[in-house]
Amino acid sequence: FAESARAHLIQPWPVAGEIGAESRGGIVSGNGIYVTDIEGRRQIDGPAGMWCTNVGHGCEPIARTLYEQAMALSYNSPWYTANDPSVRLSERLANHAPGDLNHVFYTTGGSSAVETALRFMQFANNVLGRADKKMIVARQGAYHGSTYLSASLNGRPRDHDWMDSAGELVIKLTCPNPFRRPAGVSVEAFCDMLVDEFRNTIETYGAERIGAFIAEPIMASGGVIVPPEGYLDRMRALCTEHDILFIADEVVTAFGRLGHVFASKEVFGIEPDIITFAKGVTSGYFPLGGAMISSRLLERLRQSNHADAMFAHGLTYSSHPIGCAVAETNLDLLEGGILAQARANAPYFQAQLKSLEDLPLVGEVRGLGLMACVECVADRESNNPLALDLEVGKRIDAHCQQLGLLVRPLIHMCVMSPPLTISRPQIDDLVSILRQGISLTQD
Numbered sequence: 526f527a528e529s530a531r532a533h534l535i536q537p538w539p540v541a542g543e544i545g546a547e548s549r550g551g552i553v554s555g556n557g558i559y560v561t562d563i564e565g566r567r568q569i570d571g572p573a574g575m576w577c578t579n580v581g582h583g584c585e586p587i588a589r590t591l592y593e594q595a596m597a598l599s600y601n602s603p604w605y606t607a608n609d610p611s612v613r614l615s616e617r618l619a620n621h622a623p624g625d626l627n628h629v630f631y632t633t634g635g636s637s638a639v640e641t642a643l644r645f646m647q648f649a650n651n652v653l654g655r656a657d658k659k660m661i662v663a664r665q666g667a668y669h670g671s672t673y674l675s676a677s678l679n680g681r682p683r684d685h686d687w688m689d690s691a692g693e694l695v696i697k698l699t700c701p702n703p704f705r706r707p708a709g710v711s712v713e714a715f716c717d718m719l720v721d722e723f724r725n726t727i728e729t730y731g732a733e734r735i736g737a738f739i740a741e742p743i744m745a746s747g748g749v750i751v752p753p754e755g756y757l758d759r760m761r762a763l764c765t766e767h768d769i770l771f772i773a774d775e776v777v778t779a780f781g782r783l784g785h786v787f788a789s790k791e792v793f794g795i796e797p798d799i800i801t802f803a804k805g806v807t808s809g810y811f812p813l814g815g816a817m818i819s820s821r822l823l824e825r826l827r828q829s830n831h832a833d834a835m836f837a838h839g840l841t842y843s844s845h846p847i848g849c850a851v852a853e854t855n856l857d858l859l860e861g862g863i864l865a866q867a868r869a870n871a872p873y874f875q876a877q878l879k880s881l882e883d884l885p886l887v888g889e890v891r892g893l894g895l896m897a898c899v900e901c902v903a904d905r906e907s908n909n910p911l912a913l914d915l916e917v918g919k920r921i922d923a924h925c926q927q928l929g930l931l932v933r934p935l936i937h938m939c940v941m942s943p944p945l946t947i948s949r950p951q952i953d954d955l956v957s958i959l960r961q962g963i964s965l966t967q968d
């Protein structure tokens with residue numbers, strides 16, 4: 526394409542007046558963990574696109590499914606009919622999901638999955654005769670989407686401070702980031718503070734007004750924040766005590782990123798009332814997402830006085846047959862060995878990245894499974910990120926790109942979440958390039 530063609534493309538975060546300026550030189554192909562750009566440079570796909578190309582690029586079984594399902598049935602209306610792939614996939618997802626989360630509503634991605642969960646919460650509380658129970662508790666640092674309500678839950682001010690957000694519905698708690706806990710406070714005491722904050726919030730606003738608590742089990746775009754031990758459990762217990770829906774936003778953590786199809790139960794031992802998912806469900810080969818909903822909750826609605834009320838909510842592309850067929854093949858591949866590979870390689874991946882902590886610019890490397898974050902600091906004494914050049918992530922990314930690695934820069938942090946098919950020698954390459962990129966940035 527001609528360079529001028531880019532001026533017509535609006536991508537996320539273009540600088541006003543410079544549409545297209547921020548987009549990277551065109552990526553033209555992908556194979557396994559690699560992508561190749563228009564100049565023929567091959568790069569490791571460090572962020573797996575955006576936490577999504579879990580089975581890797583150029584995956585033939587998925588490409589075949591795309592073609593075959595398009596030829597068999599390319600579309601049907603989810604409002605009046607159901608297609609076979611969506612039904613089959615629902616049963617498989619129900620078998621993987623924890624507890625009684627055995628119903629699924631399909632969407633077109635993560636934002637619409639979160640939106641669905643929240644509309645469903647309001648619908649349920651209306652049916653149960655408590656329409657005021659609709660406030661949502663979210664957290665600083667979180668990311669839940671780019672639609673109106675989901676964006677209002679985001680914990681980074683730049684995501685919504687320029688819009689008239691649905692803020693009156695949303696309460697934001699402290700980010701459960703042990704690295705940024707108050708000075709002199711132990712991780713255990715920090716966890717107590719976070720739980721107390723939620724308890725006090727419930728007391729202040731009244732449980733009769735709070736409908737849901739939404740949390741990524743590991744905050745992804747906020748910088749791979751692994752919460753303190755016991756935090757999610759205790760938040761879950763408070764939700765149960767006050768009849769508040771616990772929504773686990775597993776858009777990133779599901780489908781193998783933490784080695785399991787869903788992470789809530791297997792990794793953190795909790796059973797949410799709703800799980801939202803997207804991205805890895807199709808490894809990015811087709812836009813699909815969804816919300817797993819508890820049958821206990823649905824049963825409660827059935828037994829209410831308004832059992833005939835209709836959840837009038839649906840997207841043209843809900844339950845898309847191609848998306849659901851791709852998700853089935855993707856699940857075959859994950860179950861067929863990729864989940865096990867991700868579980869086996871995760872400790873190696875984390876340990877190799879952790880070795881970067883010897884670099885003066887690196888304050889902490891943290892993560893779990895195949896997701897990790899390198900957080901840069903101005904100096905190791907204060908661990909203060911604020912005095913840093915806040916473009917440091919972008920500078921590391923620029924160096925790494927020259928050396929053959931795509932990085933996801935987040936201000937002063939770099940996120941690593943490669944395709945789950947990455948091998949140990951490829952992990953070594955990734956870490957070695959990242960080391961060089963950071964070293965060049967700090968020099």
Ligand code: PMP
Nearest residue numbers: 634635636668669670776777803
């Ligand atoms: N929730 C989480 C945890 C996410 O990371 C994202 C996307 N990065 C979303 C929701 C929104 O998903 P989508 O971009 O597919 O709408």
